[in-house]
Amino acid sequence: MAKQNKGRKFFAATATAALVASAIVPVASAAEFKDADSISSWAKEAVQFLTDKGFIQGDEKGNFNPAGTLTRAEAAEILSKALDLKPTGTEDFSDVNENDWFYNAVLATSPELFDGMGNGKFEPKAQLTREQAAKVIVQGYQLTGKADLSKFSDASKASKWAVSYLETAVENGVINGKGSLLAPQDKISREEFATMVKRTIDAVTNVTPAVASVKGLNAKELEVKFNTAVDKKDAELTTNYAITGVAITKATVSEDGMTVILTTDKELKLTNDKVTVKPIKTKADAKVLTEEFNKLLTFADTTPVSVNSVEAKGSEAVITFDEPVQSAGTVSLNGVELSKDRYELAGKTLKIKGLTAEQTYKVDVVGAIDFANNIANPIAVNFTVSKADVDSSKPTVSTAVNGTEITFDFSEELKKQNIDGTEAYAKVTVGETTFFLTDKEIKDADDKTVFTIDAKDALGTNSFINADIKVVKGYKDLAGNEGDAFEFNATLSKDLTPATLVTASSKMLVADDVNSTKDVDALYLTFSEPVTVDGKLTLKTQNGIAYTTGKTTAVKADAGFDVDGNGKIEGAEKNTVKVDIDLDSNSTYTFELSAKAVKDMAGNVTADTITFNVTTGTFESKPETSTDSLVFGATPVVVTDNNVFTVEYAADVTASATTAANYTLGGKELPAGTQLQFVDGTKKVRFTLPEGSIIANGPYVFEAKNVVDTKGNTLKNGKATTTVTLKENVAPVxxxxxxxxxxxxxxxxxxxxxxxxxxxxxxxxxxxxxxxxxxxxxxxxxxxxxxxxxxxxxxxxxxxxxxxxxxxxxxxxxxxxxxxx
Incomplete structure (x- = not known):
């Protein structure tokens, strides 16, 4: 099917090209804002960071206006840059048009991050509240976590839709309260929003790529979750996984690259068996691998199959179960048992054939059996069959030109064909030179509708040409609809401009030793385009002291470094070179990069020396890594009387241990009215049950979840269980x-x-x-x-x-x- 709103993409594509072309303009430093002194001390670092990245800028008067409120349009602009989002939004707003400066940002962030205001409008001038800011940031960065908002006396004033976003934002340190208040409807200031975005970047980048969790889903499937997106091709290699006693026949990667479902050859029934996930390439950078994962897992599927969804179109209905099914038992349609030729069972799907569009049906599945031999209770589904979708629209194309690069953006995915003996999606001519759009020209694996070619071969020895560019008729969409020829004229010009240095920044990687010259810190040089650097870096001044000889560092590196450590090389990082160098904390330096040391991808050499300044900060040690290591104490439970028992943890725990919702007793929620209180410190929690809540003597399974210790460690394996032997506590009358x-x-x-x-x-x-x-x-x-x-x-x-x-x-x-x- 065609993409929504692709008709609006021409402006988006050309505007993006213009932004790329303008990237050679140096980004201002936050220190250059006329009102820089009025930025709160707690916000200065965040404003500086985001300004250096080019994510925020001042107004036409050169002011940042830190205490000023932030509009929805400004927030969309900042987030679209910070998240490197493409302008491919699908929501139309009556008050947004292609001439608005924020148009691309709205396309990129809506509706995925920003919803309309319920009136068909975006309302770009509306001011962002604290809860709205939490929502768009948390959604944008896909943070996980949940905090206790009860410490904020006005938490109840948060909108219902905002509570989970605020909890996540508080848990991850993205948003702080105002004293004892959350102030959810307060307007967010520019410096507050900058700080929230910077904190979020810090929260999601200091993560070592690894397996987040592994769990059995059913008798044939195991779920592997990662804390970062993994490379689809590498993650689908079954040889990257091993489970004791069973063979893996298939590995299916989710669209976001965060989850892999493993399918086994026989029943997945594990008793302390080993599960191994070998290092897997990450999606953002194939050089960065996840850590090897090994775990002993016990799992048995004891839950019968159930229905996840029903989709009925044309003459068929597809019933999707929540797990693979080995036998559907008896299948009846409107009370009549179907013969085997009227339905097909394959994996998780049951396809019913021979239906009529716009008719209502009832399907009964009796005796369905999964691969653990669990027998389901009778399943009944009701549905109306809709008319089949027919794609009769021709694919269309829009284009953008930047230098010798030409981008072709089609309205929908194309079918690969044999075109003039080449397996390709389309044929393109640039003047007299022919190009084919193949898989190599798809730069984003997540968007197979956009192709980019470098047509420098069409220039020959010329520095520029005016060329007729044509997408030849005959390209087809997946439904077989043939697109028309598309032709336009454009000027293609070689890149004859050497790269320029845009920003220089530093990071203290180790604790500073001023008496040593062997500390290895980082100097980041970001250029206007991708480059290779091969030359000498010479120290000229440090803290006002000039150096006339020595202190030279050899630099030989290609641009492209993951500065923020999020596993992706994106945005300005593609143009960034990392220099290993010993720096002193809280110092100001002047460096000189030797002439002819910088060469761009077109071979242009920066002839002159490059002189730049950089100021260092201080080394920040990583916080202690939290793990799933929290367990109950050696004597987990002491029963005082019929109504009271005390649970002890092996470490001091947070207030999460006194939240009744984090526990079950006998498989049920704690009885209403149960009182929880810390006793003798923060390792022990006393539970006082209401009278009449225990109706029979015996051992009850007590389970804790979502409890965190004071160092951030969560419960081992996600939960802790023990037994509590209780006596009936119903008072006689x-x-x-x-x-x-x-x-x-x-x-x-x-x-x-x-x-x-x-x-x-x-x-x-x-x-x-x-x-x-x-x-x-x-x-x-x-x-x-x-x-x-x-x-x-x-x-x-x-x-x-x-x-x-x-x-x-x-x-x-x-x-x-x-x-x-």
């Missing part, structure tokens, strides 16, 4: 008075109570007068009371209990109250 003779009556209870020779907390009233019992004792589970004087058969007898010493077998006190005959 006096239920009946039975007269035995003129001086004796018996009181029954809702359950047997313990023998008691001397009863306290007992008041007896006969015929409205209080009398003192001669005897009152319990035997065989009942209370027997005798009086000194006779009473009549017609006299009323009322027995009151208050703070009595009567208890049941589990020591539950008789509940205060009264009973009468």
């Amino acid at each position: 006096a239920s009946k008075v039975t007269v035995k003779d003129s001086k004796t009556f018996i009181v029954d209870f809702t359950e047997s109570i313990a023998n008691q020779e001397t009863v306290t907390g007992l008041t007896v009233k006969i015929a409205g007068s209080t009398v003192k019992p001669t005897t009152a004792k319990v035997s065989e589970g009942k209370l027997t009371v005798t009086t000194k004087d006779d009473f009549a058969t017609t006299d009323s007898i009322v027995v009151e209990f208050k703070s009595t010493n009567l208890v049941d077998a589990n020591n539950n006190k008789v509940k205060d109250g009264s009973v009468s005959n």
Whole structure:
């Protein structure tokens, strides 16, 4: 099917080319803002970082206006740059047009990050609130995590849609409260937003590519989740995985590259068996591999199959189950059992054939069996068959030219064909030179509709040409629709301009030793385009001291370095060279890069020496790495009485351990009214259950989840379980008075109570007068009371209990109250 809104892409493509061409203009430093001194100290680093990256800029007067509010358009612009998003949005807003400066940013961030305002408008001038800022940043960077917002007294004022984003933002340190307030509807300032984006970049970049989790899904599938996107081709090699006792027949990578589903040849039933995931290339940089993963896993599929979805179009309906099915059992359509030729079972899908469009059906699947031999309860699905989609639209194309590079952006994916003996998607002529659009010309594996060729061969010995460029008729979409020829004229010109230095920055990689020259820190040189550097870097001044000789560092490197460490070389990083050099912290340097040391990809050499300044910061050690290592203590549970038990962890834990929602008892949520409290420090949590919540004696499985210790470590394997042996805690209640003779009556209870020779907390009233019992004792589970004087058969007898010493077998006190005959 064709992409949505591809008709709007011509402007987007040409505007992007213009932005690329303008990248040679040096980016301003935040220090150059006229109002730089008014930027809060806590925001200076973030503003400097984002300004150096080219993500934010000042107004026409050269001011940053740090305390000023941020509009939706400005936020979209910053995020589209920070996330390196392409302008391929699919949402139309009535108040956005191609002449707006923020048009590309809206296309890139909407609707994936920015939703409309419910009126068909983007409202670019609307100011961003704190909760809106949390939403677009968290969604954009796909952060995970959840924090406790109860510490903010106004957390309840957050919009319902914003709570999860705010929790994630707080958990990851992206957004802070205002004292004890969250202030969700407060307008975000420019410096606050810059700080949030910088914190987010820090949160997602200091991650070593690795397997995040492995779990069995069902008897045939294992899920492997990564903390970064992996290379699809490498991740689909089954040889990269091993499971004791079973063979892997298929590895399927999710669209975002974060998850791989492994399919096994036989039932996946593991008992402390080893699962191995070998190092796998990451999507952003094939040179960066994930860490090897090894884990002992126990898993058995005990859950019957269920239905995930139903899609019915044309003459077929496809029922998708949540796991592979080995037998569908009996399949009936509108009450009539179907013959085998009317349906097909393959893996997770059951296809019903011979249906009629716009008709309503009911399918019953009885006795479906998965590969662990679990038998499902009867499954019934109801649906109406829609008309089949027919793609009759011709593919179209838009183009953009930058130097000798020509980009062809098609409205939908094309079919590969044999064109003049070449397996290609389309044929292109540039003047008299022919090019074919093949897989090599697809620069983004996630978007197979965009092809880029370098047509420098069409120039010959000329420095530029005016050429007729033609996409030859005959290219086809996946449905076989043939596109028309597309022809235009453009000027192609060789790159004759040497690269220029755009920015220089540094990072202290080790603790500074001013007496050593062997510390290895990083100097990052970002140029206007990709380059190779081969020359000498000479120190000219340090902290105002001039150096006339020595202090020279040889530099030989290609541009393209993952500065922020997020596993991707993107944006300005493609033009960045890293220089290993010993730097002192909190120092200002002037360096000189030798003449002719810099060469761009077109062979242009920067003839002159390049002089630049750089200021260093301080070394920041990495915080302690958190792991899933938290467990219960050596004696995990101590039961105090029927209602109270204490759980002890092996380490000090956060307030997450006193959140009732993080626990289950006997497979159920904690009873409503359960009280949780730290005792004797922050390792032990006391649980006080409400009376009547335990109705039978025995061991109950106690499970904890989402509890974190004070160092950030989570529960080992995601949860911790133990058993709590509890006694029934239902208080007995006096239920009946039975007269035995003129001086004796018996009181029954809702359950047997313990023998008691001397009863306290007992008041007896006969015929409205209080009398003192001669005897009152319990035997065989009942209370027997005798009086000194006779009473009549017609006299009323009322027995009151208050703070009595009567208890049941589990020591539950008789509940205060009264009973009468």
